[in-house]
Amino acid sequence: MNRFAMAVLLCCIPFTAMSAVVGEEVVYRHGDTRMNGYLAYDDAIGKKRPGILVVHEWWGHNAYARSRAEQLAAMGYTALAVDMYGEGKQADHPKDAGRFAGEVKNNMETAGARFQAATELLQNHKTVARNDISAIGYCFGGGMVLEMARRGHDLDLVASFHGSLPASTPAAKGTVKAEVMVFNGADDPFVKQEHIEAFMAEMDRAEVKYSFTNYPGAKHSFTNPEADDFGKKFDLPLQYDAMADKQSWGALSKALDAIYAK
Template sequence: MKLKKIIMAIVLSLSFNSFAQLTAVDYKDGEQVLSGFGIKPKSVSKDKPGVLLLPAWFGIDGHSKESAEKLAELGYYSFVADIYGKDNRPKNSAEAGKNAGYYKKNYDEYQKRIQLALDQLVKLGANPDKIVVMGYCFGGTGAIEAARANLKVQGVVSFHGGLGKDISRPIGKINPKVLVLHGADDPFVPKEEVDAFQTEMRASGADWQMVYYANSVHAFTHKDAGSDNSKGAAYNELADKRSWIALKDFLKEVL
């Protein structure tokens, strides 16, 4: 009986690996070629919910791809967005900071790139009325920008993302539900930024939640961030697991 169960598990594993695979997808913003990754779920529900993933400041990485694969296992169409462009991938931290800084400042261009990726998620098969945007670090900032732009999504999730915006920008009504998963000791998002964000959420009439994780700093979901909190960015296994559970609960609620 045990042998039969083992064989069945192997068959199911092979079946999933042969079906739910990340596929490179080229698309464009004007003349700029973008190249993201899409993946379909193992089993397709009639609602066809989808999740758009926005990567951290280095652009598409193993972490974002792994998350897309995990979401496909849960039954979601997933697409990993390319914000920078196929020929504009940063080679080091200096370039990553410059690229991310540009889109944080030119938030309308960031929002446009997010929308273009959303279009690809729908082309992949996701129901346009059943979509959530999630992002890590710089991508978490993008998820918040998707809410500020009121893109056609049911909700957004920011993992250890930047929350600030220029004070000259007006505060408008925010329709998507907002979930912020935040390191309680994140030195890169000062208290003033958190307070301003919460004030914005209240003024916008948003349905928002903010969860703090103890002993966690920036990049707490990134296993390659090391374990030294004194550096400001470090992996925290417990916060990583808890935040993923919070994501799954949020997806079930809004999708």
């Protein structure tokens, strides 16, 4: 059993023993494109609760994104692992992952519409307080949730984990409604110092409430237990960092608790 499978197994044990977290396959559409999502929530909670969107890495809507949705559900939220590529497409090679991600990034109007379709599905779920919506994302997904915040989507909190920072449309003053959190690996070669400086200057100009956390020694994809295997297989600078993973998730949890007064 690899480390990711073990992490998912350990993550799931409390769901059956201590709570009633359930997962549902869901389908939603943007135009003619079918989007395959995964919704997780604790069915034992008898009241509506905040909803959290989870945007996948460039590999696509996979088990990792779903596991994060389940973790959020165990914390008392309803979480939707979204599908930004359509038809549930997943990549098993960086060339395909880059192509899929590029198709979305090069058409941000479509990306925004797909994100909004996922948001509406989450808002309309029976367990969700429709005005309490946040979003998190990983790698490609981290950059994507930052873009959605920049474009004024009605979100309470946006958190990017090892995501890209350059903006297709820089934030304007008064546009960003969300509090923004960025968790970055200080040794991530894909995120340059100039990207960090430009991002911070952009947030300051737009008067956004934000935080930027750099984890010393952490590389790209530091939250994903499968990162080492991907890195070795494709000769990429990917590496799991258990401490950075734990600390960043703890910071997210604390911020969500503060926003939603749990």
